[in-house]
Every structure is written in C-alpha cells, then in structure tokens.
Amino acid sequence: MRIWFSVILTAGTLAAGSAMLFAQWPSYPTGVPKTPDGKPDLTAPAPRAADGHPDLSGTWELVRPPGGRGGPGRGADAPAPPPPPSDGPPLATFQNIGRGFPDGLPLRPWAADLLKARKDQNSKDNPDAHCLPLGLMQLHMHPQPRKIIQTSKLIVMLYEAQGGVRQIFMDGRALPPADVEPWWYGYSVGHWDGDTLVVETTGFRDDVWLDIDGSPMTNAGKMIERVRRLNYGTLETDVTIDDPKTYTKPFTVRVNHRLMPDTDLIEFICNENEKSDAHLVGK
Numbered sequence: 166m167r168i169w170f171s172v173i174l175t176a177g178t179l180a181a182g183s184a185m186l187f188a189q190w191p192s193y194p195t196g197v198p199k200t201p202d203g204k205p206d207l208t209a210p211a212p213r214a215a216d217g218h219p220d221l222s223g224t225w226e227l228v229r230p231p232g233g234r235g236g237p238g239r240g241a242d243a244p245a246p247p248p249p250p251s252d253g254p255p256l257a258t259f260q261n262i263g264r265g266f267p268d269g270l271p272l273r274p275w276a277a278d279l280l281k282a283r284k285d286q287n288s289k290d291n292p293d294a295h296c297l298p299l300g301l302m303q304l305h306m307h308p309q310p311r312k313i314i315q316t317s318k319l320i321v322m323l324y325e326a327q328g329g330v331r332q333i334f335m336d337g338r339a340l341p342p343a344d345v346e347p348w349w350y351g352y353s354v355g356h357w358d359g360d361t362l363v364v365e366t367t368g369f370r371d372d373v374w375l376d377i378d379g380s381p382m383t384n385a386g387k388m389i390e391r392v393r394r395l396n397y398g399t400l401e402t403d404v405t406i407d408d409p410k411t412y413t414k415p416f417t418v419r420v421n422h423r424l425m426p427d428t429d430l431i432e433f434i435c436n437e438n439e440k441s442d443a444h445l446v447g448k
Contacts, residue, residue: 190429197426198397205426207398216317219360219394224429225422226310254403254417260306260377262418271413276381283379286447291374294445296435298329298349301366301388302375302404305420312430320355320362325430333364340367347371347384362392375406385410398424 198209214220255265263270263280272280283290293299299307309325320333333353341352345368352368366388373382382388386408393401400422407415 192427209397211394221313222315224312224425228421254419262376276411289445300373364390383410
C-alpha cells in the first residue's frame with residue numbers, strides 16, 4: 166500500500182491533503198526490467214518509442230534533494246539525485262526554487278516585494294491552498310506524482326495534484342500570439358533535440374506562483390523545459406524561466422523525478438466540501 170502523510174508547513178501545503186490519506190492502486194505488472202533478484206531495475210537503459218525517440222511514459226515522483234523541507238510523503242526515501250555539472254543549473258530544493266541560488270533569484274524590486282509579502286502571509290494565497298491549478302514549476306516540485314502519456318503528435322501530463330491535465334503539442338504548430346487568452350498552464354509546444362524533449366510554454370496568467378513561497382511569474386513569462394530520461398527510472402528536467410517583467414535575467418533550475426513502477430495515480434478531488442481556505446491566516 167502506498168501511504169501518504171501530509172504535513173502542513175504553510176497555507177500552500179493545505180490542499181496537498183487533509184490530515185492523513187491512505188490510498189492504493191492495486192499493483193499491476195507493466196513489463197519493468199528486473200534485476201536478478203526480481204526487483205525493478207531502474208538503472209536499465211531508457212525505453213524508446215516506435216518513432217525512435219526516448220519514451221518518457223510512466224508515473225513519476227519527485228526526488229527530494231537532501232535537506233529539502235516538507236513532510237515524509239511519497240518519495241521521501243528517494244536516493245539523492247545526480248548532481249548537476251559544475252557549470253550547470255542549480256538543483257531546485259523541495260518546493261522553493263530560490264533556495265538553489267546562493268544570492269537568491271534575480272528579482273526586480275516589485276517582484277521581490279511581492280514575494281516577501283506572500284511569504285509574510287504564510288503563503289495563504291497559494292493556488293494550491295484554494296483548490297486552484299498550480300503553476301507548472303510548482304507542479305514539477307510537488308510531492309504528488311505525475312503521469313506522462315506520450316504519442317508522436319501529443320504528450321499529455323496528468324498531475325495527481327489538483328487533478329491537473331496538461332497538453333504538449335508535438336505536431337509542429339507554433340505558439341499562439343501574445344494576445345491569446347491566458348491559461349493557468351499556458352500553451353505548450355514541443356520538439357525533440359536528439360534525445361532531449363524541448364518544451365516551450367507561453368500564454369500564462371498574470372498571477373503565477375512558481376513555488377510554494379510565491380516566486381512570481383507574469384503573462385510576459387516564457388518557460389523552456391528540457392527533459393531527458395537518463396535511464397529506465399530517472400527523469401531529469403532543466404526548467405528555464407524567462408520573464409523580463411519579473412526577473413533581471415533568465416534562470417534555470419533542475420528537477421529530478423523517479424519512476425514509480427507497476428502503480429498509477431490515485432484520484433485527487435480538492436474542492437468537494439472544501440472548508441479550509443476560510444480559516445487560512447496570514448501575518
């Protein structure tokens with residue numbers, strides 16, 4: 166049985182679960198390679214799709230960096246992820262991207278003030294605390310798993326958190342114009358660069374929370390994700406945030422995920438009889 170404990174540190178973690186949840190999807194063999202002793206061999210080579218590209222399909226959980234904050238939810242016992250190269254992007258710490266930068270994020274003054282205000286209010290306005298869709302960066306770092314469904318023309322990402330659904334179009338279409346109707350998850354198009362999936366996303370709302378603390382992004386922002394399946398059980402994603410309205414320069418963080426073999430997502434419904442947000446308090 167998969168057991169998930171939710172520990173509330175700020176208002177932003179409220180909607181991650183109430184009290185304690187016990188949930189199970191019956192184990193079902195999916196052809197995962199095995200070691201001689203019969204255990205899943207997550208170091209085996211990454212599988213490939215019919216078109217020859219790496220197959221990113223599967224159910225994936227966050228690998229929490231050592232010392233990351235948060236409760237002992239699924240993935241808390243995950244091994245340390247592979248370190249980034251010395252000249253590569255910093256590794257995102259659990260649910261807070263700014264902690265991966267010695268000097269903090271390159272925030273413009275107004276954005277720094279907004280981040281401080283959100284933190285001072287215990288992150289009580291985090292969309293995750295109000296049963297609303299999370300920002301994509303926050304979803305990358307969320308302890309609840311995500312499932313990738315890959316075809317040659319479309320990649321679908323199902324997030325257990327808030328029951329989110331994201332589409333990445335691989336059919337060659339361009340990103341929509343700047344005046345497109347803004348979306349919570351924006352509009353995503355992708356292509357392959359060798360064995361790396363490159364996804365560009367624009368068209369965000371003007372009130373995105375990149376992490377649990379409230380690092381902001383506006384509708385001027387663009388997100389570029391470079392996703393690699395290093396082996397059968399490891400997914401590495403470098404995320405570049407380019408929002409000249411909010412940050413003085415683009416920056417990149419790395420997030421790692423680990424395959425959850427022979428299991429699947431569980432149902433997550435947040436807004437049924439939800440009564441928590443009325444009691445959230447700030448400073």
